[in-house]
Amino acid sequence: MPLIYRKTAKGLTEIETRAHRLPPRLRSALILVDGRRDVNDLKPLITQQAEETLSSLAEQGFIEAVGETARSASPPPAPAPAPSASATTAGGNDLDSTRRAAVRQLNDQLGPAAENLSIKMEKARNLGELMPLLVQGAQSIAAMRGRSAAEAFAKRFGIG
Numbered sequence: 001m002p003l004i005y006r007k008t009a010k011g012l013t014e015i016e017t018r019a020h021r022l023p024p025r026l027r028s029a030l031i032l033v034d035g036r037r038d039v040n041d042l043k044p045l046i047t048q049q050a051e052e053t054l055s056s057l058a059e060q061g062f063i064e065a066v067g068e069t070a071r072s073a074s075p076p077p078a079p080a081p082a083p084s085a086s087a088t089t090a091g092g093n094d095l096d097s098t099r100r101a102a103v104r105q106l107n108d109q110l111g112p113a114a115e116n117l118s119i120k121m122e123k124a125r126n127l128g129e130l131m132p133l134l135v136q137g138a139q140s141i142a143a144m145r146g147r148s149a150a151e152a153f154a155k156r157f158g159i160g
Contacts, residue, residue: 001068002038002039002040002041002068003038003039003065003067003068004035004036004037004038004039004065004066004067004068005033005035005039005042005054005057005058005063005064005065005066006033006034006035006063006064006066007030007033007034007035007062007063007128008061008062008063008064010061010062011030011033011057011061011062011063012128014027014030014062015030015031015127015128015131016127018158020060020062022062025048025049025053026053026056026057026062027159028046028135028159029042029046029050029053029054029057030057030062030063031131031132031135031159032045032046032132032135033054033057033063034128034129034132035066038068039051039054042054045132095124095126095127095130098127098130098157099121099122099124099130101156101157102121102130102133102134102137102157103118103121103122105137105153105156106118106121106137106140106141106153109141109144109145109149109153110140110141110144110145113140113144114137114140117133117136117137117140120133121133121134121137131159134153134154134157134159135159137153137157138150138151138153138154138157138159141153
């Protein structure tokens with residue numbers, strides 16, 4: 001049965017502060033770990049060496065296994081506590097300001113193609129939910145506007 005991982009306190013701290021300076025591949029994977037998705041759900045989202053990446057994060061103490069899934073069995077355990085809506089980002093902005101700025105920049109960069117992702121961002125209740133959406137935003141910008149535009153977006157919002 002596939003394992004379900006969640007962020008540890010060390011993992012949550014890394015997302016907020018980048019204190020351990022994880023390489024982009026590991027940081028992106030860490031952002032995607034939410035305590036609900038199992039390894040099979042994460043594999044398509046982690047583009048390179050998914051199992052090795054998750055194992056590395058677990059060995060370093062950024063994530064921990066919280067159970068296994070039987071696809072039709074009971075629901076997965078509750079996710080690790082995520083920063084609240086009043087949590088601040090690396091740039092010092094609160095969640096609402098960061099979310100608004102990200103939606104605005106996505107709409108400016110992608111136009112109507114940003115609509116679905118923008119809606120998801122607006123529904124994010126905490127930084128843990130917003131971070132994977134920011135990663136998706138950077139990927140969408142890279143696909144439509146190029147690498148430099150995606151890097152500027154990622155830098156502005158503190159992702160990979």
